[in-house]
Amino acid sequence: MKPINQKAWWLVLPVFICVAFSAVLPLMTVVNYSVQDIISPDRRVFVGTEWFAAVMRDEELHSALWRQLTFSLAVLAVEIPLGIALALSMPARGWQASAALVLVALSLLIPWNVVGTIWQIYGRADIGLLGAALAWLGVDYSYTGDATDAWITVLVMDVWHWTPLVALLCYAGLRSIPDAYYQAARIDGASRFAVFRYIQLPKMRGVLMIAVLLRFMDSFMIYTEPFVLTGGGPGNATTFLSQYLTQKAVGQFDLGPAAAFSLIYFLIILLLCFILYNWMQRVGTADPEGASHE
Amino acid sequence: MNEARFRWRTLFLIAYLLFALLPIYWMVNMSFKTNQEILASFTLLPQQFTWANYATIFTDASWYSGYINSLIYVAINMAISITVALPAAYAFSRYSFIGDKHVFFWLLTNRMTPPAVFLLPFFQLYTTLGLMDTHIAVALAHLVFNVPLAVWILEGFMSGIPREIDETAYIDGYSFPRFFLTIFLPLIKSGVGVAAFFCFMFSWVELLLARTLTSVDAKPIVSVMTRTVSASGMDWAVLAAAGTLTILPGAVVIWFVRHYIAKGFAMGRV
Numbered sequence: 001m002k003p004i005n006q007k008a009w010w011l012v013l014p015v016f017i018c019v020a021f022s023a024v025l026p027l028m029t030v031v032n033y034s035v036q037d038i039i040s041p042d043r044r045v046f047v048g049t050e051w052f053a054a055v056m057r058d059e060e061l062h063s064a065l066w067r068q069l070t071f072s073l074a075v076l077a078v079e080i081p082l083g084i085a086l087a088l089s090m091p092a093r094g095w096q097a098s099a100a101l102v103l104v105a106l107s108l109l110i111p112w113n114v115v116g117t118i119w120q121i122y123g124r125a126d127i128g129l130l131g132a133a134l135a136w137l138g139v140d141y142s143y144t145g146d147a148t149d150a151w152i153t154v155l156v157m158d159v160w161h162w163t164p165l166v167a168l169l170c171y172a173g174l175r176s177i178p179d180a181y182y183q184a185a186r187i188d189g190a191s192r193f194a195v196f197r198y199i200q201l202p203k204m205r206g207v208l209m210i211a212v213l214l215r216f217m218d219s220f221m222i223y224t225e226p227f228v229l230t231g232g233g234p235g236n237a238t239t240f241l242s243q244y245l246t247q248k249a250v251g252q253f254d255l256g257p258a259a260a261f262s263l264i265y266f267l268i269i270l271l272l273c274f275i276l277y278n279w280m281q282r283v284g285t286a287d288p289e290g291a292s293h294e
Numbered sequence: 295m296n297e298a299r300f301r302w303r304t305l306f307l308i309a310y311l312l313f314a315l316l317p318i319y320w321m322v323n324m325s326f327k328t329n330q331e332i333l334a335s336f337t338l339l340p341q342q343f344t345w346a347n348y349a350t351i352f353t354d355a356s357w358y359s360g361y362i363n364s365l366i367y368v369a370i371n372m373a374i375s376i377t378v379a380l381p382a383a384y385a386f387s388r389y390s391f392i393g394d395k396h397v398f399f400w401l402l403t404n405r406m407t408p409p410a411v412f413l414l415p416f417f418q419l420y421t422t423l424g425l426m427d428t429h430i431a432v433a434l435a436h437l438v439f440n441v442p443l444a445v446w447i448l449e450g451f452m453s454g455i456p457r458e459i460d461e462t463a464y465i466d467g468y469s470f471p472r473f474f475l476t477i478f479l480p481l482i483k484s485g486v487g488v489a490a491f492f493c494f495m496f497s498w499v500e501l502l503l504a505r506t507l508t509s510v511d512a513k514p515i516v517s518v519m520t521r522t523v524s525a526s527g528m529d530w531a532v533l534a535a536a537g538t539l540t541i542l543p544g545a546v547v548i549w550f551v552r553h554y555i556a557k558g559f560a561m562g563r564v
Contacts, residue, residue, distance in 0.1 A: 009385070009392075015401065016397070022438045102549060110318075111499045111540050112499050113516050113520055117533060122317045127336070224502065228520075259414075262410070265408060274399075277399070
């Protein structure tokens, strides 16, 4: 047990002030907007929950939300297994390990609009390698014309962009396993799968939790990459929640509805992450093999 | 490790690296071509190799100052994030206090807030404070997602250090600051490296807030690039060169922390 010490609050205080300044204050402004109709800077009318009701009835928002959920779940379903597999296949030591780490991590350090630009070029049939290769193979592919192609391109782009994060976290988890564990497993004649299930997976539980949470949150807020790549189109096929919000707030300057939507958006993410966080904690502690190694 | 599995793994790794590097290769390839070549023919290597696109970037102040601006606010943000996160992470990993779990989760919720939500309030707040178009404004705005992440990562690393070390140091008469700086910090330096890496990463790649809060003096490279996309059609070649240059600082940073990532996380939450 950790000792109880209320003075520890003093150590947390700087963080508290920083985040309060840059998050709580702005959030209060959003709350303020969400209950008023701002006609001009000096004329504003209190409208209560009207904007919230309007946003809740918004059909376009419902479809954006479903698109977003499908996308985020697809991202997790592809990136987590792929990241684990990648971490397992990366060399453990030597220059190969360094080289693999740097090469795998590279896509994480590319600014998000450049990621969009790279794939915009890459997927074009006239000047892009991928587009040209697919056209050569006779595949009818166009991320600007076909909704399914656009959606898949955004998903592949996200997998390309973010799987390294999962892989790096898992790789770090794997490196923390002492060789003695593997030796013991070999003496016991454990199968490859048993080693994975009872040694590697429990040891990766903590980092996997971080990976799932981060990937879920970030894919739920995705904005820049699809904005550059498809601009939300064709039609609404790749208009995710952030895109929709920015259209409302900056494009149409509907401050009230945009603010109400922001708050609902925030609460949805909060709720989903809370469920995910608690669920993963429970899975972790309910697993005797996992818990005993902590 | 048997041969067959080793080969299978290597094949998988190579396949993934191909998937990962081909788009980047294509951009780098384009950055050495002329616009005519890009649009007229399809070539795997530049036929008329040219440095002109890079020359454009390094001689035009509106281009290269973008890189400098980005690096300045990223550095400020990294310094603030790590400085405030260190004591907080220590508190979370060593003590229980009223509301500790709630504050920890509350911090994470800020990491979860879509930047789009903060767009308008930030704009108003920084205009009121007269901080618009300064490096400080972007650095402060990026604290929203970087501080929580830094606290989270550092807390994981610190929890891996046995508490007996703290207790022994206090018995030996160390004051808290002296203990923290001379004993504790060196023990978790790989954690600091990893946390700094993540702060760098998320601040360097962010576009929406950085673009909104700057106009001229602190304009970051990411927004210089979006401007070029819309101006006078598509200057694909210069765009590709600028994109290639945005990858370089990241590659350098990864190179420095590669040992920390590999060894370091072992002391984190694993």
